[in-house]
Amino acid sequence: MWDKTGAMYKILIVEDDITFGAMLQSWFDRNGFEALLLSSVEQAKKALLKNDFNLVLTDLRLPDGDGIMLLAWIKERIAHLPVIIMTGYAEIQSAVSAIKLGAFDFLEKPVNPSILKQKIEQAIQTDKAPVSVLKEKKSVSGIVAGKSQAMKELWQMVQMVAPTRMSVIILGESGTGKEYIAHQIHDLSDRSKAPFIAVDCGSLSRELAPSELFGHLKGSFTSAIADKKGVFEQANGGTIFLDEVGNLPYEVQMQLLRSLQEKKVRPVGAAMDISVDVRIIVATNEDLEQAIVKGRFREDLYYRLNEFSITAPPLRERKEDISVFATHFLQEANRELGKEIKSISKETLQILENHVWSGNLRELRNVIRRSALFAYSDVITPDHLPLLSAASFKNRVEQAKPLRPENERELIEAALRRAKGNKTEAARILQVDRKTLYNKMHHYGIEL
Numbered sequence: 338m339w340d341k342t343g344a345m346y347k348i349l350i351v352e353d354d355i356t357f358g359a360m361l362q363s364w365f366d367r368n369g370f371e372a373l374l375l376s377s378v379e380q381a382k383k384a385l386l387k388n389d390f391n392l393v394l395t396d397l398r399l400p401d402g403d404g405i406m407l408l409a410w411i412k413e414r415i416a417h418l419p420v421i422i423m424t425g426y427a428e429i430q431s432a433v434s435a436i437k438l439g440a441f442d443f444l445e446k447p448v449n450p451s452i453l454k455q456k457i458e459q460a461i462q463t464d465k466a467p468v469s470v471l472k473e474k475k476s477v478s479g480i481v482a483g484k485s486q487a488m489k490e491l492w493q494m495v496q497m498v499a500p501t502r503m504s505v506i507i508l509g510e511s512g513t514g515k516e517y518i519a520h521q522i523h524d525l526s527d528r529s530k531a532p533f534i535a536v537d538c539g540s541l542s543r544e545l546a547p548s549e550l551f552g553h554l555k556g557s558f559t560s561a562i563a564d565k566k567g568v569f570e571q572a573n574g575g576t577i578f579l580d581e582v583g584n585l586p587y588e589v590q591m592q593l594l595r596s597l598q599e600k601k602v603r604p605v606g607a608a609m610d611i612s613v614d615v616r617i618i619v620a621t622n623e624d625l626e627q628a629i630v631k632g633r634f635r636e637d638l639y640y641r642l643n644e645f646s647i648t649a650p651p652l653r654e655r656k657e658d659i660s661v662f663a664t665h666f667l668q669e670a671n672r673e674l675g676k677e678i679k680s681i682s683k684e685t686l687q688i689l690e691n692h693v694w695s696g697n698l699r700e701l702r703n704v705i706r707r708s709a710l711f712a713y714s715d716v717i718t719p720d721h722l723p724l725l726s727a728a729s730f731k732n733r734v735e736q737a738k739p740l741r742p743e744n745e746r747e748l749i750e751a752a753l754r755r756a757k758g759n760k761t762e763a764a765r766i767l768q769v770d771r772k773t774l775y776n777k778m779h780h781y782g783i784e785l
Contacts, residue, residue, distance in 0.1 A: 346461055347388065348372040351381045351395035351407065361394070364450065378402040382410060390418065392460050397424045405435050412439045419460040423448065436493045443497055452500065483658035487650045498645045499525035506642055507620040509649030511773045512699030515620035516580060518649060522618060523576040531575030534568050538579055539775030543586040548605050551592065557606025569602045569613045581772060582619040583628050584779050594638045617642065622776060652694040652701065659690045659701065666702045667717070670709035678709055681717045688719055699770070746781045
């Protein structure tokens with residue numbers, strides 16, 4: 338391939354496995370690149386000082402250092418030069434560090450030629466200016482990525498882990514978009530054309546969870562009036578998202594671990610296993626390591642699930658994203674409500690940016706939708722904020738404080754008594770979503 342000056346693109350390969358390096362060099366030659374193969378950090382530094390390259394492809398582990406050291410050296414001297422790190426399956430976390438330090442991308446060994454070609458083309462098309470596709474406002478599935486550094490790093494990790502087979506734990510408070518992130522990982526994977534099935538573990542009882550996840554045969558229990566395929570069988574070839582996995586009954590955790598290890602499930606009442614191929618992504622706002630200490634979560638399952646972790650930051654820690662998401666939610670509301678609201682006023686955005694947002698993106702989305710419903714002009718103003726004047730909303734922002742842990746249990750128990758055990762009604766009384774109520778009940782060991 339040739340650059341704008343008519344010169345052939347030059348690639349520097351830094352790889353101490355000579356056989357693998359020669360294979361890469363041969364691949365570049367066949368595809369119209371000029372490639373130089375070197376085997377150490379020092380050799381690479383000398384070559385970079387004497388020659389102009391369009392791209393560096395370096396192994397993470399080298400005899401006299403590592404690819405991250407070389408990356409840091411390059412960024413100090415040749416900031417515009419894109420660097421792609423090659424890494425083994427067990428070194429993904431190191432690749433995350435490399436991305437944060439400015440690597441253009443990473444490749445997992447053994448290198449897939451089609452993925453290599455795609456990433457090389459993305460890098461060289463920037464004309465010596467490495468720009469990741471993750472910096473676009475929208476992801477493949479239409480989710481707005483935000484503009485904060487925290488969100489840029491999050492979406493870089495999403496793109497990094499998506500093509501792999503790794504299980505992923507997504508951490509974060511309620512409403513931070515954990516299911517959207519999981520769906521994004523699925524959409525960017527080679528499983529994107531297969532099913533993505535989300536399961537709310539908080540709604541699975543000890544009795545029904547095995548049937549929901551693994552299926553059952555007709556007559557295996559009183560209400561089993563027909564055969565039923567479980568989630569694992571329904572999602573075969575695709576992805577299962579287990580939301581609030583910490584709420585999964587302990588007995589079912591053992592069955593889940595067996596299914597992941599053996600890639601088989603046994604429906605309730607069946608004598609034979611069924612082979613399944615699914616990728617597992619889980620989410621939690623609970624500290625699972627503490628749950629392990631308390632005997633509520635299996636340690637072996639935790640390590641099986643935690644091959645890669647991503648943290649969804651709360652909205653209050655990335656206020657620069659609020660205007661981006663508010664605008665996106667307004668566009669959604671226009672479509673859903675048949676409105677043609679053009680914008681959100683600066684004063685309204687200031688109010689929104691100063692709000693605590695204990696419900697994170699979910700709360701912001703609800704506020705924008707209600708504001709759009711109440712709006713009588715083509716601009717959302719503070720007067721359109723739901724059921725609140727601008728002054729009262731500001732006052733609420735200034736006074737907002739999280740629920741005090743010492744009275745939280747009592748409030749939950751009082752709400753459940755008032756609702757006569759109806760969790761949906763109790764959640765409404767407490768002004769939290771049902772999932773948050775499940776988590777709090779689980780945390781405090783409240784049973785009905």
